[in-house]
Amino acid sequence: MDKEDNKIISLHNIAKIYQMGQEKVFAIRDISLDIYKNEYVAIMGPSGSGKSTLMNLIGCLDTPTFGKYYLNNQDVSNLDDNQLAKIRNKEIGFVFQTFNLLARATALKNVELPLIYAGISHSERIERAKKALESVGLGDRMNHKPNELSGGQRQRVAIARALVNNPSIILADEPTGNLDSKTGKEIMSLLNSLWNNGHTIVLVSHEEEIAKNAQRIIKLRDGLIEKEIINPNPLAYSN
Numbered sequence: 001m002d003k004e005d006n007k008i009i010s011l012h013n014i015a016k017i018y019q020m021g022q023e024k025v026f027a028i029r030d031i032s033l034d035i036y037k038n039e040y041v042a043i044m045g046p047s048g049s050g051k052s053t054l055m056n057l058i059g060c061l062d063t064p065t066f067g068k069y070y071l072n073n074q075d076v077s078n079l080d081d082n083q084l085a086k087i088r089n090k091e092i093g094f095v096f097q098t099f100n101l102l103a104r105a106t107a108l109k110n111v112e113l114p115l116i117y118a119g120i121s122h123s124e125r126i127e128r129a130k131k132a133l134e135s136v137g138l139g140d141r142m143n144h145k146p147n148e149l150s151g152g153q154r155q156r157v158a159i160a161r162a163l164v165n166n167p168s169i170i171l172a173d174e175p176t177g178n179l180d181s182k183t184g185k186e187i188m189s190l191l192n193s194l195w196n197n198g199h200t201i202v203l204v205s206h207e208e209e210i211a212k213n214a215q216r217i218i219k220l221r222d223g224l225i226e227k228e229i230i231n232p233n234p235l236a237y238s239n
Helices: 051-058 081-091 107-117 122-135 151-163 181-196
Strands: 007-020 023-036 040-044 066-071 092-096 169-173 200-204 216-221 224-230
Touching: 007 051, 023 051, 023 200, 023 224, 040 051, 051 169, 051 200, 081 092, 081 107, 092 151, 107 122, 107 151, 122 151, 151 169, 151 181, 169 181, 181 200
Parallel strands: 040 200, 040 216, 092 169, 169 200
Antiparallel strands: 007 023, 007 066, 216 224
8 A cells, every 4th residue: 555545644734823812823833744544643742832732633623724634635624613523523533631421421321422423323332332342341341430430441431432433543632641650551551552453543642651652753842843753662562
């Protein structure tokens, strides 16, 4: 397969400007970036560097002010909110620092949610949600609600939910941020095994040790790519 055909994410001279009163603020200035199928990429940067804005753009939670974004060869730069929602549900599995689970729903119901939006039949939803939970080691916790689960188990539910639609990319935003170090290592080990099984992972983190799991590290500063580091020994290889 040609490398161009293998491209999942392609950003061309992306900028994002916010109007703050009379002032224009450039959250991202001019970023061009390609990410390929089964790559593991970490995006790093200090507070205010633009990494959250870049994550929102990659995740189709927002659109750029200037520039083009192609996701699986589709131009998503100018889509409306409904179109973006459809793309997100089909193409992107999100894992957030705060888990973003429905408090009153069981683990199974939380994982089912993207499939409901996708119009999948009830019986297939149940089957796929169960398989996703089993794949993250929570086959015996399907009927537990988030407050009956540990932080690590909640993040596993979130990862199962991210996987259930078989997305093109898994976008993990500070996935260990609310976890103790031991549980954080377990969650990173799970993400690493997903990458080893063929998933494309984009990880956003401010921690060097977490970023070292990835093959490629993109460092942002002041809304620009400051440097790109090819990691010869990703920690993910050892999983």
